[in-house]
Amino acid sequence: MKFIQLSDLHLVPNGKSLYGSDPAYKLQRAIESINKHQSDADFVVITGDLSDKGELSTYYDLKKMLNYITIPYYLIIGNHDNRGAFLEVFDNKFKCDTFVQFSQAKDDSLFLFLDTKIGDWHNGGFCKYRLEWLDKKLKAHKNSSVYLFMHHPPFTIYHKQMDSIGFEPKNKFWEIIEQYRNVKHIFFGHVHLPICGIYNETGYSSTRGTNHQIALLPKDDDTFFNSNEQSTYSIAHVTPHQVNCIIHEYLNEENAYSCSVPLKKEYES
Numbered sequence: 001m002k003f004i005q006l007s008d009l010h011l012v013p014n015g016k017s018l019y020g021s022d023p024a025y026k027l028q029r030a031i032e033s034i035n036k037h038q039s040d041a042d043f044v045v046i047t048g049d050l051s052d053k054g055e056l057s058t059y060y061d062l063k064k065m066l067n068y069i070t071i072p073y074y075l076i077i078g079n080h081d082n083r084g085a086f087l088e089v090f091d092n093k094f095k096c097d098t099f100v101q102f103s104q105a106k107d108d109s110l111f112l113f114l115d116t117k118i119g120d121w122h123n124g125g126f127c128k129y130r131l132e133w134l135d136k137k138l139k140a141h142k143n144s145s146v147y148l149f150m151h152h153p154p155f156t157i158y159h160k161q162m163d164s165i166g167f168e169p170k171n172k173f174w175e176i177i178e179q180y181r182n183v184k185h186i187f188f189g190h191v192h193l194p195i196c197g198i199y200n201e202t203g204y205s206s207t208r209g210t211n212h213q214i215a216l217l218p219k220d221d222d223t224f225f226n227s228n229e230q231s232t233y234s235i236a237h238v239t240p241h242q243v244n245c246i247i248h249e250y251l252n253e254e255n256a257y258s259c260s261v262p263l264k265k266e267y268e269s
């Protein structure tokens with residue numbers, strides 16, 4: 001199984017820019033790259049913050065752009081999104097009750113796409129309904145390998161500003177996960193940084209946003225600062241024994257050049 005993770009598009013109404021760049025252009029370049037180099041992937045997932053301010057027109061624009069992707073795509077929402085506007089455009093495709101939460105099963109694997117948006121807050125979380133939905137899915141597929149996609153990371157990532165708009169309640173979420181122990185990996189967005197690690201026995205990873213990134217400094221300031229780090233997407237290969245993610249700077253791929261370092265044999269001769 002191979003799939004591509006994109007995140008944090010932050011689309012703005014047509015003709016406008018965000019932090020000095022055009023989010024639609026950065027997404028178009030990602031789609032172009034995926035079609036050209038990743039067309040063997042099973043699907044693309046975009047892990048939230050599809051729109052910067054949740055205008056209806058941004059979701060219509062997104063749908064038009066995604067029509068050009070040659071492989072299936074799945075979408076979840078983030079704190080910047082407007083759930084109602086999103087569902088008006090994408091209708092029932094990604095919906096469960098009133099949430100953007102759904103599942104896909106393939107062979108012995110289950111992919112769960114979670115909605116961590118809470119009200120108009122930048123923090124994320126789960127209500128009782130969504131916790132119960134997760135519990136039921138994990139229980140029904142207790143012999144499967146489960147992979148979660150969610151906008152907010154459900155653990156501390158040791159980044160002061162991003163942790164101040166993190167996920168709660170972490171304890172209730174992990175109580176469910178640890179009951180079944182079938183979640184192998186969590187793919188998340190929100191942080192605009194490439195982060196990887198293991199929480200208890202579950203692996204996790206993220207990718208940068210397509211438009212702008214979050215700076216690491218200054219560490220002790222509550223203010224968010226952006227950085228000029230490159231846009232990326234993550235190329236994930238998932239097998240029963242491995243999860244491998246390559247964080248790819250797709251805007252630079254045309255600058256690839258042949259390497260002139262000699263092979264070991266040539267050193268020896």
Ligand SMILES: [Fe+2]
Nearest residue numbers: 008049190209
């Ligand atoms: Fe974001």
